Amino acid sequence: MIRTAGFLLWGALLFAAEVRAEDPRIPMQGEVILDPAPLTTERAWRLDPGSVNSHRAGWLVEHDADLVGLAAVERRNGGFAVSVNGLIVAARVHLRGLGSRRYLPESRFPCGVSFDERFLTRSGAESAGRRAASLWIKRLDRGRPSLEATIRRLSAPEGLSAEREARRQLRAWVRRQERAWRAEDLPAAARFAWKEMAADAKKTGACRPGAPGPRPLPGWAELMDPRAEKPKPLLLARAPSRRWAGAFSLRATVEIGGLRLNGQFLIDPSSRHNLLSPSFFETQGAGVAQLVGQLGEPETLDWQGEKRAGRTVFADVVEIGGFPTGIDAFVLTETKVFLPPEHLSACCDGVLGQDFLNRYAVEFRPGAEGNHIRIWDRDRFSPPAPGDWYWVETAARGDGWSSLCTIQGKEAQLSWAPVSRFTLAGPGTGKASVACSGLDLAGAAPIDRANAKEWKAGADFLGRGPFVLDFASGRLWFDRKGLERSFVAAPAGIGLAFHFERGERALRVTALSPAGPQARALAQAGLKESMRITEVNGVPAGDLDLWEIGRALRGDRGDVVTLKWSAGKAEKLFPLKLSSRD
Numbered sequence: 001m002i003r004t005a006g007f008l009l010w011g012a013l014l015f016a017a018e019v020r021a022e023d024p025r026i027p028m029q030g031e032v033i034l035d036p037a038p039l040t041t042e043r044a045w046r047l048d049p050g051s052v053n054s055h056r057a058g059w060l061v062e063h064d065a066d067l068v069g070l071a072a073v074e075r076r077n078g079g080f081a082v083s084v085n086g087l088i089v090a091a092r093v094h095l096r097g098l099g100s101r102r103y104l105p106e107s108r109f110p111c112g113v114s115f116d117e118r119f120l121t122r123s124g125a126e127s128a129g130r131r132a133a134s135l136w137i138k139r140l141d142r143g144r145p146s147l148e149a150t151i152r153r154l155s156a157p158e159g160l161s162a163e164r165e166a167r168r169q170l171r172a173w174v175r176r177q178e179r180a181w182r183a184e185d186l187p188a189a190a191r192f193a194w195k196e197m198a199a200d201a202k203k204t205g206a207c208r209p210g211a212p213g214p215r216p217l218p219g220w221a222e223l224m225d226p227r228a229e230k231p232k233p234l235l236l237a238r239a240p241s242r243r244w245a246g247a248f249s250l251r252a253t254v255e256i257g258g259l260r261l262n263g264q265f266l267i268d269p270s271s272r273h274n275l276l277s278p279s280f281f282e283t284q285g286a287g288v289a290q291l292v293g294q295l296g297e298p299e300t301l302d303w304q305g306e307k308r309a310g311r312t313v314f315a316d317v318v319e320i321g322g323f324p325t326g327i328d329a330f331v332l333t334e335t336k337v338f339l340p341p342e343h344l345s346a347c348c349d350g351v352l353g354q355d356f357l358n359r360y361a362v363e364f365r366p367g368a369e370g371n372h373i374r375i376w377d378r379d380r381f382s383p384p385a386p387g388d389w390y391w392v393e394t395a396a397r398g399d400g401w402s403s404l405c406t407i408q409g410k411e412a413q414l415s416w417a418p419v420s421r422f423t424l425a426g427p428g429t430g431k432a433s434v435a436c437s438g439l440d441l442a443g444a445a446p447i448d449r450a451n452a453k454e455w456k457a458g459a460d461f462l463g464r465g466p467f468v469l470d471f472a473s474g475r476l477w478f479d480r481k482g483l484e485r486s487f488v489a490a491p492a493g494i495g496l497a498f499h500f501e502r503g504e505r506a507l508r509v510t511a512l513s514p515a516g517p518q519a520r521a522l523a524q525a526g527l528k529e530s531m532r533i534t535e536v537n538g539v540p541a542g543d544l545d546l547w548e549i550g551r552a553l554r555g556d557r558g559d560v561v562t563l564k565w566s567a568g569k570a571e572k573l574f575p576l577k578l579s580s581r582d
Contacts, residue, residue, distance in 0.1 A: 032130060039472075041225065041227075041472075063178075063181075087144065100225055110217060168303060247418060252262055254317070297311070313330050358471055364468070396471070445461060466477070491578070494513065496510060527572070
């Protein structure tokens with residue numbers, strides 16, 4: 001529903017004639033309005049919750065649509081249809097203030113460049129915003145026949161349920177139009193404004209032959225407006241977390257159509273949507289067939305490198321640690337990954353993606369005492385100890401989030417991939433230096449997935465210490481102590497693997513060569529290949545996964561890791577010293 005009361009009043013007065021369900025046409029009217037209040041990142045969150053990279057936006061279009069005069073009408077042959085006075089479409093353009101860092105002078109125009117979204121002038125922002133608003137109204141007008149057909153076919157046993165179904169269908173229709181508008185019309189509006197800014201720069205002589213070449217454009221961190229003064233950080237929820245090859249998951253409660261279910265949800269920034277597995281319902285005695293009244297349109301999406309078919313399902317409540325998150329939609333598609341014996345059970349019942357991460361600042365805290373996640377109010381987030389935290393600018397790009405960094409001395413995009421167990425992947429070998437937004441993140445990070453086409457930082461890179469995905473503000477926060485930790489390889493010559501034995505997960509030694517001092521020390525203590533390791537640092541091995549055990553062997557839990565293993569009927573407890581590196 002439209003969020004501006006003035007729009008509603010205008011729309012209510014606009015339509016005089018009632019249009020019943022059997023009439024194929026619904027009158028529509030829209031208007032573009034330029035809002036005088038300066039746009040800030042914080043305002044952008046509230047005005048357009050579906051947008052990403054709000055910290056980069058020089059302009060924004062607040063948009064929506066609503067049915068005016070919606071009322072139930074009893075059919076002659078029983079049941080209820082609806083009548084509608086009309087469709088009102090709103091588009092309000094918001095611009096950054098005149099002193100915003102986001103705007104650059106025309107003299108900085110990058111002549112000879114086909115397009116670079118970093119360059120923006122105040123007039124260019126207004127041109128792009130008005131163009132995008134106009135395209136929103138045109139798109140809804142073109143898509144109006146499908147809404148009219150849906151309203152015309154609508155039938156329900158009760159008047160109230162008929163009105164509710166009409167609004168649900170309107171919401172689904174607007175979602176479809178918005179998806180296409182964001183994918184096609186917003187880029188078109190930006191390129192339209194680019195041509196106008198190029199023409200303006202040409203008039204000023206900035207691009208005349210023989211003119212000095214333009215200075216390089218600033219990085220995104222320099223173009224970000226200062227953060228607004230914030231009150232004390234507001235912690236909304238704290239939840240224990242499990243690790244799956246380094247990735248974090250947490251438990252959440254989902255209520256859909258009267259069904260209240262508890263499940264394990266993987267947090268994955270590479271997923272644009274929140275996902276829900278159909279088997280989640282089956283394992284808890286329910287079925288997808290019970291969700292008929294909650295289902296929306298079919299979807300096609302990319303996840304885990306695959307194209308998947310799914311269907312939107314609307315949720316009534318989604319809670320984490322008793323906190324209502326405000327999430328109202330998932331895409332139904334299979335999400336079971338990381339199967340045994342590598343893990344104790346399969347993960348996961350669902351995925352919390354960008355739809356969730358755009359709403360909050362989400363803090364990940366790995367630790368020997370247990371992993372957990374904190375969810376902060378994004379309007380009131382700042383690091384608990386500001387002097388001990390650093391940030392780099394990051395933005396949505398493709399199917400994930402990335403930052404413009406200097407890697408091995410060259411500028412490149414670095415994607416953040418916390419669901420991947422590697423340290424650093426990229427088109428290189430050996431080790432790489434990594435600096436983003438002027439911050440040295442890794443003086444010597446091992447490239448353990450060489451020859452990848454793009455640079456990606458995985459769970460081992462991010463999880464050296466606590467980190468915060470503050471995507472709404474365009475910031476990825478790192479704990480200072482975590483950044484100071486060096487990358488240390490696991491001791492050479494030690495191989496471990498899980499097997500299923502009599503229905504239980506057993507951790508067996510697969511290799512124990514004299515290649516490194518730690519492996520030799522274990523062999524001298526009596527450990528042999530095929531023996532079963534029963535505990536790691538006092539924790540039953542069956543409760544861990546290889547990623548967690550690898551972290552302990554790399555020294556992330558201290559310079560000594562205590563292993564217990566079975567040798568026949570006897571057990572051996574051995575403190576393995578890691579201070580001497582392979």
